[in-house]
Amino acid sequence: MHKKSITIALAGNPNSGKTTIFNNITGTRQKVGNWPGVTVEKKEGSVSKYGYDLKIIDLPGTYSLTPFSIEEIVARNFVLEESPDVVIDIIDASNLERSLYLATQLRELDCKVLFALNMADVAFSRGIKINADKLSELLDVPVVFTTGNKNKGITNLLKTAIKLAESTSNISPKRKVKYSKDIETSISKLQNFIKERVEQNFPYNIRWTAIKLLENDKIVRKRIRQKSENKSREILREVETHRKHLSSRFDEEPEIVMTDERYGFIAGIIKEIIKTSTKRRIDTSRNIDLVLTNRFIGFPIFILFIWIMFQTTFTAGSYPMEWLSSGVNWLSTILATSLPDSFLKDLLLNGIIAGVGSVIIFLPNILILFFFIAIFEDTGYMARAAFLMDKIMHLIGLHGKSFIPMLMGFGCSVPAIMATRTLESNKDRILTILITPFMSCSAKLPIYILLAGTFFSARAGTVIFSIYITGIVFSIITGRLFRSTLFKGADAPFVMELPPYRAPMIKSLIIHMWDRSKMFLKKMGGIILVGSIIVWMLTAFPRNINYSMNYNEEINKINTSSSFTEKQKKAAITKLKLNEKAEKAEKSFMGRIGKTIAPVFAPIGIDWRGSVALLTGFVAKEIVVSSLGILYAADETEETDEPDALKNALLSSEMTPLSALSLMVFVLLYLPCVATIATIRRETGSLKWTLFSIVYSTSIAWAAAFCVYQGGKVVGLS
């Protein structure tokens, strides 16, 4: 039998515990964070319960339905256009007054709405007692108590939602916000005016449309123009008359007056339903902030946290990294001995395992980094970081909130760029998107570890740190430059909630961390696997190369010669074999491409191998290491294990510490990987900005590397 399906949308303020309730209902994995607006994507989950197929949609967390930010537009459009059967508004009971603003807006939308008073236990502990029956009566809406983080009240919530969806009674027209007399007069006049001029099937509630038009809502104005074509001019002219009238009557724009009045209406409700109200938050959260955003120690602690995050990522991560590395070696040794020599074996060992293997060993680092970022988000510290950093970010021409995407950029640019959706102003968003790739992502780290570890062994940490700092400096310069040229104009308001600190739930942290690391693993299985195979093919073909000499013959000569000792023979043969491999790599397709573009890289001290590796880095930055591995495999000795072999190969190559530094700077700044470019394209919605980002970063990279290399030569470094 086919079960009836019901669509339920979850709406609510950021930090209202909406995502936790969504997870509890659907069991789906999804981010839970404290950073305002962390749920940017529309998330869905399906569950069969009580004889129904329930489709749950987690709307972005918003404070209102006025279409300012992308989240608000997404949330409102969903309710308007997709008409879900029920909208559950998750209300943070400890923050009732502000939460009711969204609630009244939803109430005006003419959809079936149900309130979930979440975290009432927290409210209660603060001395707030809520009369839910009274609230239900006053707004004529079912009200249910829930405690999301303890999974309480969810069954009741769903049952009430189903009951509401199945009820056939019309939505009560009463008990909505009532405005002052002048505004109500304008609304009803406008209502009649619109009703006479639009089609029967006009999709929106007329009263709501009239209210939104009085508020000068751009999206509704646009809809009016679309839906009632020739009549629209008439309607909009009438709206203008009313707006002018109200403006002169109140000496404020109507939308301001109406927002004010909505809060006045809410204040009336609050008076009736709340018993004792504590004005200030006297709790642990405030005490924590006495320390964490303290005038003197706030910044040192912040820097300490960031330092701990990176230190743990790279030191604690190095142990499992070694285990993974030996695991990869073990696998390739087993396969090397057990498989018969063939083309496929070559592909598997030197292409797939060498390529993917050299990247998968960085999984522990990435897991740890994302774990820390998840802690910052889930506890609420991220908002404090923005609070501390806003002044500095503002100097660069950015918003404190831009700090979060930029910090995440150290992990991976893809989620970082996606996180810019929390920024309300489009200018801020695009600027942040352009800057974020300069935050050295975790995929670039293997390259630094390899190069710095090889050429600056004792000072590797300092060198890597300086590279990161260089990235930050370039982002600052870029920010200032663009702010004063391409993005002139007013800044977006910095209005940000500082949510109470919450103990992170381990389950949610792990889901959070895993979700992001999954992206990395997916890249491994997809882009990086394909990239490794392509790189290997370009190196392995053409199969028959015109060698400068007949190596086999030479080897035979040495073997049969009697004028060498056994030891000398072995050394000479190894040398010949290495030369053969080197020549093979040089004459492969890859070598030819590298040599063709090498002149471009010559001024920055990068040879053809480096050029090839950089080219392959377009697929994914991690591949630069594996490409170098494959390209320098020419010099691999059998006694040592994989990472050291590459180090030794690099040391014995023509690469100098200076050219290694130049290479690192280039890697830091040059064009983002394919996945990032795709994300930039999607998030800016503009091909122009995408191309601009590619060209700008690559030219900056070349210029910076040129300065490092040529400058270094001038001052006598090598």
Next chain:
Amino acid sequence: MLLSEMKEGHTGIIVRVGGNGALHRRVLEMGLTRGSEIYVEKYAPLKDPIELIIKGYHISLRVKEAANITVDKVTP
């Protein structure tokens, strides 16, 4: 006086909210409406932004934005 002139630990009642359209409305929507009591919790270490308590929750505004809000200081 202006909200931006208030010191840490001061309480005020909002008299008027000014500023350009989007900011004005956003500030109002977050509950900084006329007649509301507002408490200055603290200034950020770099003196900007300000942390405020309004309607029982914490919010931060830039000093420049707070300068659009006129308050009556409540003497404790």
